[in-house]
Amino acid sequence: DGGITQSPKYLFRKEGQNVTLSCEQNLNHDAMYWYRQDPGQGLRLIYYSQIVNDFQKGDIAEGYSVSREKKESFPLTVTSAQKNPTAFYLCASSIVPGGNQPQHFGDGTRLSIL
Amino acid sequence: SQQGEEDPQALSIQEGENATMNCSYKTSINNLQWYRQNSGRGLVHLILIRSNEREKHSGRLRVTLDTSKKSSSLLITASRAADTASYFCATDRGSTLGRLYFGRGTQLTVWP
Numbered sequence: 001d002g003g004i005t006q007s008p009k010y011l012f013r014k015e016g017q018n019v020t021l022s023c024e025q026n027l028n029h030d031a032m033y034w035y036r037q038d039p040g041q042g043l044r045l046i047y048y049s050q051i052v053n054d055f056q057k058g059d060i061a062e063g064y065s066v067s068r069e070k071k072e073s074f075p076l077t078v079t080s081a082q083k084n085p086t087a088f089y090l091c092a093s094s095i096v097p098g099g100n101q102p103q104h105f106g107d108g109t110r111l112s113i114l
Numbered sequence: 115s116q117q118g119e120e121d122p123q124a125l126s127i128q129e130g131e132n133a134t135m136n137c138s139y140k141t142s143i144n145n146l147q148w149y150r151q152n153s154g155r156g157l158v159h160l161i162l163i164r165s166n167e168r169e170k171h172s173g174r175l176r177v178t179l180d181t182s183k184k185s186s187s188l189l190i191t192a193s194r195a196a197d198t199a200s201y202f203c204a205t206d207r208g209s210t211l212g213r214l215y216f217g218r219g220t221q222l223t224v225w226p
Binding site: 004006031033035040041042043044045048050056058090092096097098099100102103104105106107108 | 207
């Protein structure tokens with residue numbers, strides 16, 4: 001079955017540590033997205049990629065980095081510069097970029113500070 | 115910043131009743147989408163409605179769009195306990211950048 005796989009489901013970060021969240025899709029989608037969700041809040045866009053080897057900052061990119069070396073993979077690194085990383089992180093993809101395209105979501109990674 | 119503003123923030127109803135959730139937005143749009151999120155899970159796409167459409171149906175779901183009032187509503191008829199979830203609207207703000215802007219969501223609880 002096609003879909004988006006996020007791993008791990010739970011992740012703990014120590015002070016000063018970088019951690020990487022994995023997002024893999026086998027839907028052959030061009031566009032991929034990373035969102036952050038805080039309790040009781042909507043989704044805020046961190047980074048998005050419209051095509052391989054290209055990505056753009058979203059609304060809250062500071063303290064995060066991404067890469068898009070392969071079409072199916074869009075890993076997110078939460079750096080030590082992100083002082084409040086505790087949140088639920090969601091990865092999504094769409095067949096092509098555009099507000100007229102449904103986005104397909106993974107089941108998220110919950111990141112906490114140790 | 116959040117584009118869509120859903121209301122109510124929370125809604126509790128009994129099984130069999132209809133649930134109506136609203137979304138208001140501030141800018142022009144090309145498209146508006148509704149998503150559902152079960153607790154601790156990712157979002158699931160429900161319906162996309164274009165700015166030149168006024169109403170769309172999908173099973174027990176009905177979405178309306180009033181661009182003059184910059185608002186949309188999602189109606190779930192004959193609600194079931196399994197409909198308990200958070201519901202979000204998202205718009206493109208009329209942009210062709212290829213991204214969506216999500217609201218804060220409505221938490222719907224359907225009691226058996």
